[in-house]
Amino acid sequence: MKSTIKDVAKMANVSISTVSRVLNNPDIVAKDKRDKIVEAIKQLNYTPNALARGLIHKRTQTLGVLIPDISNLFYAELIKGMEDAARESGNNLIICNTDNNQDRKNASFKVLSEKQIDGIVFTSEPVFPDNYELFKQLGVPIVLAATHSLEYEIPSVKVNDEQAAFDATEYLIRQGHRQIGMISGSMLDPISGLPRIQGFLRALRTHGIELDPDTCIEYGSYHFKDGYEAVKRLHKKFPEMTAVFATSDERALGCISYLHENKIKVPDDISVIGFDNTRMAGMCFPKLTTVAQPLYEMGQLVIRKLDRMINGEPLEELRTYMDHWIEERETVYNLTK
Amino acid sequence: MKSTIKDVAKMANVSISTVSRVLNNPDIVAKDKRDKIVEAIKQLNYTPNALARGLIHKRTQTLGVLIPDISNLFYAELIKGMEDAARESGNNLIICNTDNNQDRKNASFKVLSEKQIDGIVFTSEPVFPDNYELFKQLGVPIVLAATHSLEYEIPSVKVNDEQAAFDATEYLIRQGHRQIGMISGSMLDPISGLPRIQGFLRALRTHGIELDPDTCIEYGSYHFKDGYEAVKRLHKKFPEMTAVFATSDERALGCISYLHENKIKVPDDISVIGFDNTRMAGMCFPKLTTVAQPLYEMGQLVIRKLDRMINGEPLEELRTYMDHWIEERETVYNLTK
């Protein structure tokens, strides 16, 4: 049986108040008693009950994290950053896998609320009005990771997707490509869909490249298989393309897999650039050139922001946009040489 | 401000006992009061405080999970299985990344203990005597995932590593390979090191293949980079090898990366078989043939076992060994054709 503060008090022959004091403010108690109490704590292997403490302090040092798909490598890096930052600030994470499912999302909010978490991080998905209602009901600080909201005043940390897509496309153009295809998420996705398409098209425009969006863009979900299928359709309707911008590493790998199978060489025949720079990008063959997001650092920053809000400290900025960069590896061919 | 049971009681004009009853045993309270209370709960957006409940019931519906390296894809699948099973049984997971670091492990045990978690899962690492002491001190049920202990009576779920390594090696032999190298974890690792070496050597012996372990085995950590370095050394001292068994997918990919770079074709010149069957295995090129572990199912089973123990139900078996299989893809060449 776990020992309680009462057991310690009894063993040390003091009141529980005094035990509580050596736990929270040791200097204030007389050395002899303090020593006896410390000894009793060790003997009994006592650890304070965080539930009781939480009830009093209205603080649990626990943060809730909503993740759409925990088996995605993207979140592995992000979670690691959050986990490390949480440890630094004395917090623990309860991670809820929502499976892109609204019911599970609601259920997660409910248990997190019951467990009295101090704050919440909401990942990747757009904030719809009903989500916002839930946030307000929860009544705890919230930070958005890898997503943001322009409608609501919610702190967020992400990359500038439009600019990142612009840079990726421009990078291909600088390597001499002009027939460029894109494999994208839905235009209806206001976070990683539409903005990346806009960035892509802006780069084309900026460099005077005229391509019909209907023929140079193909859509699909972010899974490997979807990248595979999308590039098949894309290649069929746009056979002259020399490069493709796939807006996730997984899509890019699916894309490369299809091309390989059809004896189309990457990058010699068709170049591929991905998005995310998950660890996979450096482990595949050929190694994937990709738009890098600082996932680990994003995770850290999200938790640090959240911790500030919980402590009532002011935020330097509401919406933080972190720097992305092009991680040059082996899947883009330089046509200008 | 979050509303409490008092607020609900006041609004519904009843005592808090009655509110508590409609929460826990609604049938027992008169319909008119019940309706008023339900209405008040909705109005106030009341959710019960799990801390207070936990204090009374000595149950938090929260499980602690210790993971050595959360950014490893291996754990992504495992965690997903655990997460899903936990949701089914009404539990939440607190995941602690230990970074293979003893201090962090101790710290994690401490906070998990303070948070009054109902059970714990300990992943991948061998159970040393001091770990066992910690387990006992925690005083909650524990299950081992992807590891086991022969010294202590602790429930566990894993694959039979010796047999899996045997099967992988025999698979290569059946494909006509006789000059087979191995890239392994340390012989000092009693979980995924030594047993796999033993299985490898047993397969060689069984098929009358005489190879000196010193020349056909090379060691390294499980990271991509280590697989890369290890195969470099292995190939130098064992140039006639036609196949290599790398005991993790990451090692295998590092290995393939090195071979590619040195114009050694996989599988035409050298075949590679991995271990784990993480999602990466199906996304790389060529697609990795590997020993598959049912990671998702392992995760589920671990949590189900733990939940049983917490509920005082008997376990069908202490140490569960799940079936592995060879996932045939594209990195092993059949020499017999």
Added chain:
DNA sequence: CTGAAAGCGCTTACAG
């Protein structure tokens, strides 16, 4: 069927 009271394990004014 319902309320008052005790108690879960702590912390924190309040006296002394």
Added chain:
DNA sequence: CTGAAAGCGCTTACAG
């Protein structure tokens, strides 16, 4: 410097 008491938000016998 230290102890008794109240209270955090609930549940659960105990009366009635």
